[in-house]
Amino acid sequence: MPGFMLHAVQANxxxxxxxxxxxxxxxxxxxxxxxxxxxxxxxxSMRAFMTSGAHRKAMPRLMEWCDEASVAHWVQDEAxxxxxxxxxxxxxxxxxxxxxxxxxxxxxxxxxxxxxxxxTGSIPKA
Numbered sequence: 001m002p003g004f005m006l007h008a009v010q011a012n013x014x015x016x017x018x019x020x021x022x023x024x025x026x027x028x029x030x031x032x033x034x035x036x037x038x039x040x041x042x043x044x045s046m047r048a049f050m051t052s053g054a055h056r057k058a059m060p061r062l063m064e065w066c067d068e069a070s071v072a073h074w075v076q077d078e079a080x081x082x083x084x085x086x087x088x089x090x091x092x093x094x095x096x097x098x099x100x101x102x103x104x105x106x107x108x109x110x111x112x113x114x115x116x117x118x119x120t121g122s123i124p125k126a
Contacts, residue, residue: 004065008034010054016125020045024123027084029115033068037087038123039079046073062098068107069098084117 015021015038024038040046049055062069072087072095082090092110097103106112 003061007054007058007061011058012123014052014054015049016123018045018049021049021125022079023081023125025081025120026123027115027117027120030113033112033115035084035087035115036123037081037084039081043073043075063101066098066100067102067104068112069100070095070110070112071098072096084115084120088115 012026015024020041022039022041024036027035027037029035038046040049050059070091072091074090074094076082081087095110097108097110100107
C-alpha cells in the first residue's frame with residue numbers, strides 16, 4: 001500500500017499541472033477501492049498525460065496492486081463531470097477491464113460493487 005500511495009500522490013500532482021486538464025475528482029471507496037474521474041480539453045491532452053511522467057510509471061504496477069481495475073473513456077458536450085452513479089453506469093456499459101495478475105472472479109465482467117460515494121474529493125488544478 002505505501003508504494004501505491006506514493007505513486008497516487010505523484011500522479012495526482014502530475015494531473016493537476018497537465019496541459020488540458022480541466023477538473024477531476026477522487027473517490028476512496030470501501031475495501032481499498034479507488035476511483036478517479038478527470039475532464040480534459042481534448043483526447044490528445046488526456047493521452048499525453050496517461051503516457052508520461054508519474055502516471056506512466058504507476059500503470060504497470062497496477063497489475064500487481066489490484067485484483068479489479070477498469071477504465072472507460074467518453075466524450076460529452078457538458079464541461080461538468082457526471083455524478084459517480086453515472087460514471088459507474090458508463091464504466092459497466094462501455095468500460096473495459098484492465099490487466100491484473102490475480103483477478104477476482106468479478107473482474108472480467110466488471111461486476112464490482114457499486115461505488116459508495118461518501119468519501120469524494122476534488123483534484124485541484126494547479
